[in-house]
Amino acid sequence: MKVWPILAVLLDLASPTYALDFKVYPYQTPSEGETELAYWWTYTVKSDHSYNYFGKLLDKQGLQQHSLEVEYGMTDHWTVAAYADFEQPKDGDFRYVQARAVVSRYRFFEQGERFLDGAVEIEYVLPKRKYLDGETVETRVILEKDIGQISIILNPLFSKNVSGANVDEGLDFEYASGLYYRATPRLTPGVEFYGDMGPWGDLKPKSQQEHYVFPRLGLKFSRRVGLDIGYGFGLTKASDDQVIKAILEFEFL
Numbered sequence: 001m002k003v004w005p006i007l008a009v010l011l012d013l014a015s016p017t018y019a020l021d022f023k024v025y026p027y028q029t030p031s032e033g034e035t036e037l038a039y040w041w042t043y044t045v046k047s048d049h050s051y052n053y054f055g056k057l058l059d060k061q062g063l064q065q066h067s068l069e070v071e072y073g074m075t076d077h078w079t080v081a082a083y084a085d086f087e088q089p090k091d092g093d094f095r096y097v098q099a100r101a102v103v104s105r106y107r108f109f110e111q112g113e114r115f116l117d118g119a120v121e122i123e124y125v126l127p128k129r130k131y132l133d134g135e136t137v138e139t140r141v142i143l144e145k146d147i148g149q150i151s152i153i154l155n156p157l158f159s160k161n162v163s164g165a166n167v168d169e170g171l172d173f174e175y176a177s178g179l180y181y182r183a184t185p186r187l188t189p190g191v192e193f194y195g196d197m198g199p200w201g202d203l204k205p206k207s208q209q210e211h212y213v214f215p216r217l218g219l220k221f222s223r224r225v226g227l228d229i230g231y232g233f234g235l236t237k238a239s240d241d242q243v244i245k246a247i248l249e250f251e252f253l
Contacts, residue, residue: 021176022176022192022243022245023228023247024153024176024192025140025155026142026153027111027143027144029076029079029105030072030079033073034072034073034251034252035071035072036249036250037069037070038067039066039067039069039248040065040066040068041066042064042065042246043063043064044060044063045243047242053089058090058091059091060240063087064089066085068083069081069082070082077108078104079104080102080105083099083103083123084096084099085100097131098127098131099126101126102122103124104122105142106119112146117144118141118142118144119142120140120141120142122140123138124137133165135163136159138158140156140157141156141157150179150181151190152177152178153178153180155177156174156175157173159171159174170200170202171200172196172200173199174194174195175194176192177192177194178192178216179191179192185220186220187217187220189216190215190218191214191215192213192214192216192230193213193214194210194212195212196209208238209236210236212239212240212243213233213235214231215230216230223251224251225248225250225251226248226249227249228247230245
């Protein structure tokens, strides 16, 4: 039996895991001169899937993903940021996998001036070549509506490969959304939804799409320190079964 051809096919079918960021981006941005630092941690509790990790086919169950972010307010409406992403599979080494540079977010008007508060964010993703062949540009639309103590946020995301083997492919479509209730100034429970639906205009079959629901809790320890925690459940066969996420944020003048 020839093992290598079979392994090559499996590695080609498997893909790196950085398709979904389990974060819903709000309309509000850091103010002019303000810096925000964030640490993201995602842990795949249960999954039947494997993925290609620097040429090795590894189980996703037990995978830890780490991200470090710094965002700076150029003006009260415009911010720039950079990310560094790392991974540690259960049976693999802790490694740097990619950077997200030239991240720019711009929010329109002042909060409450329009029916929907809107913003847009653009990211340029630079993966390590052995991790993923190709750079991408991502455009995230941010729409928010506040009704009393309730907030509704939508984040449609469009991505395009700008180098590598898949450069001729069109736009991919993902989404993130959330419904939140500000119970107190320090406590905001809510529920979030995430999905990866495939090429825009030619979506994947439902069984191949990823969809998740996340009960989550937002905590404010002080005016400048916050924690976002959630436990996610996959809703389709292509999704991981259970995922934990935590985002710790610090704000500085």
